Amino acid sequence: MPGIKNRASTFFKLMKKFKDSTGEMLSLAPQISSGGDGKFRLDEKIEIIIQESIDKIYLSKQQNTMKSVVIEVKRKCVEKNLKSPGKNTIYRRVKELSSKLVAEKRKGKKAAHEFTPNLGPSVTAEYPLQAYMMDHTKVDLIVLMSTNDYQLVVHGFL
Secondary structure (H helix, E strand, O other): OOOOOOOHHHHHHHHHHHHHOOOOHHHHOOOOOOOEOOEOOOOHHHHHHHHHHHHHHHOOOOOOOHHHHHHHHHHHHHHOOOOOOOHHHHHHHHHOOOHHHHHHHHHOHHHHHHHOOOOOOOOOOOOOOOOOOOOOOEEEEEEEEOOOOEEEEEEEEO
């Protein structure tokens, strides 16, 4: 089979799978992963604990650290006899939150305003160069004088 190393251990694992499945050939086919891109592999109870802890601790005006969220999640999981997730899993859930939501919950609506796009009036042009915009970016501009091959460096704006 392509992709499977030819080792005795692999052979015996496949034989055990085959025997346990009462001789069905489909048991040897690769299994579909329950997780992957955009899917959670954790139990739903653990996901609820993570989300509640993030809402209660991280998204508060006290601006607690992500480490305090990890400690709270582990405490709640031990309390409910569940296997606690790794700290990177919890960090990932926090980083998936939008910056605007985090700023609004932790610092207030004024701080979240900077994440709101500033929508000005839309400009429509009916013919070329009817509308143009200035950038005001400072650049080094070299001006060549054609009279005496003199170079002059000017700091100008575009």
